[in-house]
Amino acid sequence: MKITFPDKNVREYAPGTTGLDIAKSISEGLARKVLAARVNGEVRDLARPVDSDAAIEFLTWDDTDGKSTFWHSSAHLMAEALEHFYPGVKFWVGPPVENGFYYDVDLRGKTISNEDFSKIEAKMKELAKQKNAYVRKEMPKEEAVRYFSDKDDEYKLDLLEGLEDGQITFYTQGNFTDLCKGPHIPNTGLIKAIKLMNVAGAYWKGDDSNKQLTRLYGVTFPKQKDLDEYLAMLEEARKRDHRKLGRDLSLFMFDDDVGPGLPLWMPNGAVIIDELEKLARQTERDAGYVRVRTPHIAKESMYKTSGHLPYYADSMYPPMEMEGERYYLKAMNCPHHHKIFGHMNASYRDLPIRLAEYGTCYRYEQSGELFGLMRVRSLQMNDAHIYCTEEQFAEEFRAVNDMYLRYFRIFNIDKYVMRFSTHSADKLGKKYVDNAELWLKTEKMVRDVLVESGIPHVEVADEAAFYGPKIDVQVWSAIGKEFTIATNQVDFAQPGRFGLEYRNSKNEMETPICIHRAPLGTHERFIGFLTEHYAGNFPLWLAPHQVSILPISDRFNAYALRIHGLLNNSDIRSLIDRRDEKIGRKIRDAELQKVPYMLIVGEKEEQEGTVSVRQHRQGDAGTRTIDLFISDLKAEIQRQTSV
RNA sequence: GCCGUUGUAGCUCAGUGGUAGAGCACUUCCUUGGUAAGGAAGAGGUCAUGAGUUCAAUUCUCAUCAACGGCUCCA
Incomplete structure (x- = not known):
């Protein structure tokens, strides 16, 4: 052959x-x-x-499929070790994942804790050294069913039920046999480095009405060095974690008396918010948006009108009763904005109307979901609603996408995925507004825009909002969690529910299409993401403190103060380190606080009216006059925000 | 919400059935120093909260709250 x-x-x-x-x-x-x-x-x-x-x-190992096979085989190895320590343990599935593998097991009442990891790892290493081959075997389905019936294994029987009749494959290595379609690596001896990562609960088949199995995560490598490097990389990622940097750089905090998921922005964090809002205001003004402001609460009736209540009542804070009325904290801004549009008595000549607001919303996220700033219960959205005609839709949608892309250039965000979410026909009337024709029509419009603009994206069915299809921008946190950072949604349902209309050129009333968009997501999630993206080294325009003035000794504090005043007048944020410390110490602390520029001032500088500039992570950047330094900084800020 | 783990000073973490310790940070004093840690002294904790066991609980048990790792959810 x-x-x-x-x-x-x-x-x-x-x-x-x-x-x-x-x-x-x-x-x-x-x-x-x-x-x-x-x-x-x-x-x-x-x-x-x-x-x-x-x-x-x-x-x-260098091929993705090779790695997956390696990890899949490692999951079987872990299962063999588990069977040794937990006789009678039942196995569900043990697939490879992005960074390793897991196995979902039913320990039948027993628990595994991190202290057990080392003995399981040791057993795995021992079994690996035996270089047991992964042996493939086929048997007819009836025989397989009999095999697992005898073992009283409801999980594998359930798996078998989903398989087609015919030959079923099994794999055996050492004393462990598992129903498995394979493939596997030749033998366990290739697995040299083993680390169990964590243990967690996982609902059987991912359904929260099912019982929870124990999910054990692990990772293995063909060389010890690879494992060491991987662990070092995880350590580095933890240093970027916005929860750690948020503390170290005093950006935000949580407090038990305030409540879970309710961040308090400290002065440094508030500066970043101000800068982001400034950028958004200018960008939106240039793109023809107008700003509105709306209250944080509204009556129940409005959320009945909008249609949110049946879908989201559980994840809204419970209502307050006042004078016989029920008021909800708003979980979204759209209904308020729809009300404003409804009062504008718009004609087609006025469209598109784009209403923008950094609206503060409250969502009662499940307690187990809260995660630093990335998943919170109070959030401020870079929200806007665009009301337009059907003819205008494609252009408006495209403009919104362009705005995303510009923001991404400003922030240097290149690792993201655009996810186009569509409906699922069998959930019309349940998860989704029941209008099949409109769904298909708007999905086609969105798809056409994406294709025409050449925007790379993935299409996912059954992920849309209840009122229309959407595009989400997905990014990843330092520790690998996936988040939606920005969103662009079509809404063909709410305008009708609110009776929104405009007068067309034939003097007839028509219902506009609405686009919900939040390219900068929420302050909370966006700043959480940016903190990790920059590893706390914010670019000059965003840095909470842009300049740290470091007098050589207290004899030069007065000169430092003068510089501080000049920087203030030029809208440059600076602080003076007047501690009774040596210059090396002041530099070190400013470096650790990740301040972009340090100005070292002593006798020489005071006499010459100059500053000695040091750039964060770069070191000494020479001496300049104060005026030149200020104009340099202004130019740098200008460059960074006008991409 | 569910499973598991954790909760000691502002931060990172030791420790103990007999009412607490380190490093860093902070305050004061000495030092007046030139590009990543000068020296000394001091202050700071209801050991998450509430109950129980005990002569005695920060330590053991239970509950609650919160955080963390996942699962489910995500307008």
């Missing part, structure tokens, strides 16, 4: 030669590290014979 390799090289082998033997025929080195083979596009065990002409690619 003819075997074709990725480099188009073709070699002849006897039919039935295994993948591993083919690898060996190329080189012993390859045979030692190869994990699996991609045969005609299908990832397969190396031990499986190849029977006819095929294209083969050998997968190693």
Whole structure:
């Protein structure tokens, strides 16, 4: 048979030669590290014979599929160790994930704690050293059902139910056998470095009405060095964590007396908010938005009109009763804005009307969901609602996307995914407003805009808002959690529910389409994200303190104060370190506080009217006159915000 | 909301069935110093909260609250 390799090289082998033997025929080195083979596009065990002409690619640790196979096999290894320590344990599924693998198990009342990790790891290492082969075996489905019935294993029986009749594959390594479609690495000996990461509860089949299984996360590597590097990388990520930096840089805080998920912005954090709002105000003014302001509460009747109540009552703070009326804290700004549009008596000549507000909302997020600033219960949204005609829609939607992209350039955000969420037909009338025709029409409009603008995106069914399709921008926190940072949503439902109308050119009343958009998301999430994105090293225009003035000794405090005044007059945020400390110490602390510029001032500077400039993380940047320094800084700020 | 873990000074963390300790930060004094930590002294804690066991609880038990790791959710 003819075997074709990725480099188009073709070699002849006897039919039935295994993948591993083919690898060996190329080189012993390859045979030692190869994990699996991609045969005609299908990832397969190396031990499986190849029977006819095929294209083969050998997968190693450096291939995503190789890694996944390695981790999948590691999950089986962990399962074997678990069975040793917890006889009778039942297994659900154990897939590879982005950074390792997990196995969901039913410990039947027992628990695993972090203290148990080391003994499980030790057992895994011991089993790995045995270099047990992962042996594939097929049996008819009836036989498999009998096998698991005998073991009284309801989980695997449930898995089998979902499989097609026919041959079922099993894998055995050492004393552990698992229902598994594979593929697997040749033997356990390839797994050299093992680390159990954490243990967590996970609902069976991801359904919160089901019982919870114990999910054990682990990660393995072919070399100890890889594990060490991975752990070091995690350590680095933790240093970027906005919760840590938020404390270290005094950006925000939480307090038990205030409540969970209710951040308090400290002066440094409030500066960043002010700068973001300034940027948004200018950007929106230039794009034809007008600003509005609305109260934080509204009567129940408005949320009945909007249609939010049936969908979201659970995640709103409970209502307050006043004079026989129920008032809710607002969880979204749209109904208030719809009311304003409704009073504007708009004609088609006025459209589009774009109402913007940094609206403060309150959402009663589930307690287990709260996460630093990224998931909170009080939040201020970079919100706006655009009311336009159907003809104007595509252009408006495109303009909103352009605004996103400009913001991303300003903040240098390049790792994100645009997610286009559509409805699911079987949930019309339940999760979604029941108007199939409008759903399809608006989804097509959105899709067309995305395609025409060449915006890369992924389309996900059954993730839309109840009132229309949406585009979310997904980003990741330092520790790898995924978040929506910005959103752009179509709403064809609420304008009708609020009776919103405009007069068209034929003097008839028509209902506008509404676009909800929040390119900067919420202050909370956006600043949480930015903190991690910049690792606390905010660019000059955003930095809470832009300049730290460091007098060499208290003899130069007066000069420092004069500089401080001049910077103030130029809208540059500075502070003076007047502590009775040596200059090295003041520099160190300013560096740790990540202040972009330090001005060292002593005798020489005072006499010459100059400042000695030091740039954060760069070091000494020479001496300049105060005027030149100020104009340099202003230019830098200008550059950063006018991308 | 659910499963698991944790809660000691502003921060990071030791520790103990007999009413608490370190480093950093902070205050004062000495020092007047030139590009990442000068020296000394001092102050600071209802050991998350509430109950229980005990002669005695920060320590053991239970409950509550909060944080953390996941799951479910996310207008």
